[in-house]
Amino acid sequence: MKRGDVLYWPDFKYADGGKPTPKLIVIAGVDKYQDALLYRTTSQSGGYRPDPEGCHSDDGVYRFRDNLKPFDMPTWVQFEKPTTLSVADIKAKGIKVHFSLSGVQMQAIINCLKRSQEFAKWLVDYGV
Numbered sequence: 358m359k360r361g362d363v364l365y366w367p368d369f370k371y372a373d374g375g376k377p378t379p380k381l382i383v384i385a386g387v388d389k390y391q392d393a394l395l396y397r398t399t400s401q402s403g404g405y406r407p408d409p410e411g412c413h414s415d416d417g418v419y420r421f422r423d424n425l426k427p428f429d430m431p432t433w434v435q436f437e438k439p440t441t442l443s444v445a446d447i448k449a450k451g452i453k454v455h456f457s458l459s460g461v462q463m464q465a466i467i468n469c470l471k472r473s474q475e476f477a478k479w480l481v482d483y484g485v
Contacts, residue, residue: 358393358444358454360386360484361463363427365455369397372438381455383434385467386483393447394483395440396466400430412469419469427456434466436475
């Protein structure tokens with residue numbers, strides 16, 4: 358598992374509770390301890406999420422709309438509330454790599470993240 362891999366997490370549970378739901382998760386990087394930095398995606402439109410393709414750093418999202426591949430529907434990568442989980446725990450939970458983003462796509466997401474208010478210095482430990 359590496360930066361740019363998109364995981365299919367069949368029973369993702371939000372920190373604030375609720376029913377587990379399937380979720381695609383982007384690996385933004387892995388630190389020296391083999392902990393992965395994970396960002397949620399969503400295809401559910403929301404009034405606050407901008408629709409055009411690309412970086413929306415002020416809104417804390419990156420949008421895949423016109424150039425979907427490898428996603429199969431318009432999708433936002435959300436920068437708020439990242440998750441960290443060890444690669445060993447990801448594998449133990451049976452979470453699998455669904456597909457991988459290209460290096461260019463992943464760099465665009467990282468560049469957008471770095472311009473957002475969600476960016477923090479500790480993210481550098483993950484290669485961000």
